[in-house]
Amino acid sequence: MTPELKAGDFLLRPLRPEDAPAVHRLVNDWSVVRMLSRLPFPYPRDLAQKWIASTLEDSSRGSAHHFAITRDGILLGAVGLVLSDDKRSASLGYWASPATWGQGMTTSAARRVTEWAIQVLKLEKLTADVAVDNPASSAVLRKLGFRETGRSSRRFVSRGTECPIIVHELARSTFLQLDIPAPVETASPAALEDQPSAPAPIRKPRTLLVVAAALLDAQGRILLARRPEGKRLAGLWEFPGGKVERDETPEQALIREMKEELDVDLTGACLAPFTFVSENAGPFHLLMPLYVVRRWRGVPAPREGQALAWVEAADLAKYPMPDPDLPLIPLLQELLG
Numbered sequence: 031m032t033p034e035l036k037a038g039d040f041l042l043r044p045l046r047p048e049d050a051p052a053v054h055r056l057v058n059d060w061s062v063v064r065m066l067s068r069l070p071f072p073y074p075r076d077l078a079q080k081w082i083a084s085t086l087e088d089s090s091r092g093s094a095h096h097f098a099i100t101r102d103g104i105l106l107g108a109v110g111l112v113l114s115d116d117k118r119s120a121s122l123g124y125w126a127s128p129a130t131w132g133q134g135m136t137t138s139a140a141r142r143v144t145e146w147a148i149q150v151l152k153l154e155k156l157t158a159d160v161a162v163d164n165p166a167s168s169a170v171l172r173k174l175g176f177r178e179t180g181r182s183s184r185r186f187v188s189r190g191t192e193c194p195i196i197v198h199e200l201a202r203s204t205f206l207q208l209d210i211p212a213p214v215e216t217a218s219p220a221a222l223e224d225q226p227s228a229p230a231p232i233r234k235p236r237t238l239l240v241v242a243a244a245l246l247d248a249q250g251r252i253l254l255a256r257r258p259e260g261k262r263l264a265g266l267w268e269f270p271g272g273k274v275e276r277d278e279t280p281e282q283a284l285i286r287e288m289k290e291e292l293d294v295d296l297t298g299a300c301l302a303p304f305t306f307v308s309e310n311a312g313p314f315h316l317l318m319p320l321y322v323v324r325r326w327r328g329v330p331a332p333r334e335g336q337a338l339a340w341v342e343a344a345d346l347a348k349y350p351m352p353d354p355d356l357p358l359i360p361l362l363q364e365l366l367g
């Protein structure tokens with residue numbers, strides 16, 4: 031199902047039948063519709079209703095995900111992903127009200143959807159086609175890390191003619207190396223000074239020490255936490271934990287993070303070192319010791335807006351996790367099997 035995502039001030043959410051009048055008003059504008067290949071001009075009202083109904087069906091089948099771009103409850107545009115049959119790649123498309131052009135809204139919304147597609151849907155590749163006379167749209171794609179891969183042509187129903195288009199592509203591996211702005215407290219001042227705006231630059235990896243715990247309940251289930259919207263890797267499930275601060279041991283950091291994130295007390299508990307992750311995590315290299323913890327004081331409660339789930343080892347793979355965590359799944363299954 032299509033989730034709600036946050037992109038700065040904007041909320042990206044599934045379309046609803048009651049959006050039809052706003053969709054119709056915004057798309058039935060020559061400056062918008064001339065850039066969309068499949069739509070006629072004028073754009074009839076019932077097509078807006080039919081399109082919204084089709085997005086709901088696509089979402090439940092997982093064949094496409096279309097998001098309304100909204101701010102303060104007002105619909106300003108849309109961004110969508112249509113998945114390939116094997117669900118390993120998708121084409122990205124978007125349109126926006128001319129009143130929002132030039133303010134970075136489309137870039138920010140398309141970036142959030144791209145990030146979700148790569149990190150949560152784990153797609154290998156995104157493609158996007160743009161009419162040659164739409165340089166603003168090509169600029170959005172460049173900022174997201176897309177590269178031009180060729181030229182072709184397509185019939186534009188609105189213009190009643192065949193038009194030249196530029197084909198763009200973004201590989202998963204490229205996106206994962208991009209310098210996506212990190213939360214300010216995680217970036218050193220030097221890293222911030224280094225950040226030019228566009229095209230998206232590649233960051234020099236540094237090692238980040240993060241400590242995490244597999245909390246096991248009496249039935250041998252593992253506690254996972256879903257990273258909330260607004261954070262890097264939002265929507266992915268992880269082992270609770272966090273960065274080791276200067277002057278902290280990993281164990282002290284784990285006790286602090288468990289208190290802050292889950293309101294549980296691990297003081298004096300057995301923190302059993304289990305294994306560690308040492309993996310390229312995109313903007314940094316992640317070094318993450320994972321502890322197994324079977325006893326603690328208190329009942330885990332989500333203190334930072336995250337969702338929590340107690341998960342059977344056999345079901346771990348059903349929860350999308352950051353790539354560096356994936357090798358931990360079979361190890362935990364072996365431990366608990």
Ligand SMILES: Nc1nc2c([nH]c(=O)n2[C@H]2C[C@H](O)[C@@H](COP(=O)(O)OP(=O)(O)OP(=O)(O)O)O2)c(=O)[nH]1
Nearest residue numbers: 213240242261262268269270271272273352354355
């Ligand atoms: N806790 C945890 N972090 C993980 C896992 N896998 C993984 O790639 N990470 C990454 C996500 C973050 O970039 C980093 C953990 O840092 P963190 O949780 O303290 O920081 P954060 O990004 O949430 O930001 P903040 O709380 O400092 O604002 O490690 C995991 O299983 N558990």
